[in-house]
Amino acid sequence: MKIQPLVVLLVFFVAAGAVAEASQLVIYSGRNERFVMPLIEAFQEETGIRVQLLSGDAAQYVHRLQAERNNPRADVFISNDGALLEVARSMDLLMANDSEALEAIPEQYRAPDGAWVGLAARTRVLMYNKDMTTEEEMPASVWDLADPQWHGQFLITRPGNASMVSHISALRVVHGDETTKNFLRGLMDNEPTIVRGHTDIRRAVGAGEYAFGLVNNYYYHLQLEEPRDNHVGAVYPDQGEGEMGAFVNVSGVGLVNGAPNAANALQFIDYLLQPEPMYLYSYNSRETPLVPDIEAVSDAKRIDEYRAAELPLGQLGPMYNTTLDLMEAAGFGE
């Protein structure tokens, strides 16, 4: 056997990969793949546009978009965190979108130039196991997580989780850096179990391994629908007079600057803003639609049923990196 066949084979395999890469719409997504796939399948079926999806952490794709800025490969950036959408926009990684379809979403949930648009809300709640504790006994505030009374009894996600980072950014805005840092130190002293993601938390709380955990509200709804381990409740924290209210974040979608398939990307974003897909987008994850007309999951609290922290999400974007540094300095880092 000679060497040439090997070279030919090598070229073949690389070419096979390149063919797989050629496509009509490329999406980088920081959202759980299970939540995104049904929408993408419906979109592919309706339009015939072939979608290539890359799923992982949203922050990781901000880095990737930045590295690829001179030769963008992605068309659409789906983020599970509003702050990161704003980060990407402020780094010129997203481009303006003047589609009228964006007007379906209230103004405070989208970028002024339309570069990104929120699609669904997620609220930070304390999810608990009803066999182990009751709503009355549960901590009523996120600040209680630093109270030694709850030592070792609860779970949180790893610090790099985008929902966690933006939540801490929100605490910084409301209470200042020093207070937040002290809170984080107290939180760490309580030795919470730190897990990969919210799915781990909802399963562990549902199974009664821990009394409660800090999650996005839809994980509570997802756990309620499980065939077993579903005896769970949720506390919307900080509802008292003068308290900050529960922190509400959005997940949404951005248009990548220099998207190679920009027309398809615009079509995809417009598609997401139609009633049926918007319902599907929220329903798949049990998030709350940002458009009040769209029906929410039946047992979800409507957004006007509880006090939400009043924060413009755009403000949290520039804080992303410094919040990670502050968390790390307080001992809550990867």
Add this chain to the structure above:
Amino acid sequence: MSNSKHPVMGKVRQAWMRHWQGRPPSAGLLTAAFFGAAIMIIPVVYVVSLAAEAGPGAWSRLFTTRVPTLWWNTFALTISVTAASVTIGGLLAFLTLRTDLPGRGLFRWLLAVPLAVPPYIGALAYILVFGPRGLWFQWLGSAPVDIYGFVGAFWVLTLFTYPYTYLITSAALRRLNQNFEEAGLSCGVPYWKVLLTVTLKLLRPSLGAGAVLTALYVLSDFGAIAMLRYNTFTRAIYYQMTGRFDQSAAAVLSLLLMVVTVLVLTVERFTRAQQAFRQDSGTYRKPQLIKLGHLRWPSLVFLGLILFSAVLLPIAVLLYWTVLGWNQGTVDARFWQFAWNSFSSAAAAALLCVLLALPLTYLKSRYPSRSTAALLRIAYGGYALPGVIVALGIMIVYDRFLPVFYGSLSMLILALTVRFLPQSMQSQDAALELVSPRLDEAARSMGQTPLGVLYRVIFPAILPGAAAGGALAFVSALKELPAALLLRPAGFDTLSVRIWMESVEGFYAYAAPAALLLIAVSMLPLRLILNRY
């Protein structure tokens, strides 16, 4: 240009000739070998440089908070897994080769099977059984142990790394000369004392080699550790890379992990130098088998436990979930697309490994010199590099020099090549030793260029060895997790990526078929590995 006209050039030329003992390699060959070594070292260089560029703020923040815990966690796991794994591996080698254990012929190769199970798949299997809602819980109502954390990571990594020591020690035991032991016995020392003093000492180099391989593996593992919720450097590096859009913190942690790795390699070199001893093959005699007597049953139970835990249980559990998945239709067109992605990227990387290894190993066998040794050491150094660090290095290199190709499949293929080039070099090296240099001379005299000789004459002659090296690189590339997670392009999920993503979310009926397929393919070249030792 003649020497008399350019005295300086003449000196350089003389030194160059002396360096190569009068026979310098051609420029083409040198360039090709240099290219191979450069691919291995450049990513490392840029990880180090990014770490150096990280401000003092990042360093002090990491050092005061994360680093002490990470040191401790990493050391505790590495040392305990290495100790347990070497003990188990050494004991198993001894039992199957030097005792009258029943069924030892069958056990000999069965015990190597865990080598085909990547530890993250082993971790998946153990979570499926002993996890909080695993099979054990479903049958008996409570989980027997907390699989998450140190205990789980220790158990799983030990089970799937003992074959390193087992295989190396087996090979040493086969060559061990009976005379040494008999010398001890003839002085009236009881057999167990001879075992401890003479035999164990003779086996020290191979146990040491097994320990180094195991330690390096534990230091580099990401999948099993992350799945079992333990926190070491690799896991921290991975989450720094995915949780931030600035990678200097990941680079700092990578640099620290590389320091630990170099430490392990230094200890290995040091102890190897101290323990060099030779056996006289002229008087070699086959050793007598030891009668186990009343130790026979405990030994069998021990062997059975290891085989059950490391082979039977994981494969049975994955089979169970695969059947469930099959009935749910999880093995669909999408699954085969993932399999194809895995195979094509691993095949491309393996071919690249074979082609790049060739000039390096050829240089080593035909043109020994100090620079050759240095090039080889650099190229072989890659085997100690964790996948997360290789991925980080490739990202930085592409970001700075090849931004147009950032995000293309070439990143993943190159990372796999860097990671597994040493494996293909080893096999080629051994094969090349058997080809006489006269073949080269004959080909040269027929007018072949040096590189032509290499690729047209030598390569066909060492094809079996090169193919074996390629096969090893192929299965390793197939199983690689962190590099694939970090570098794959959109729509190019591989089987390893799917196993990770599905098991994170608890969709085991999707993860198990992919895991089983990876194990099955990895079993194929097991013979090659067994033959090597």
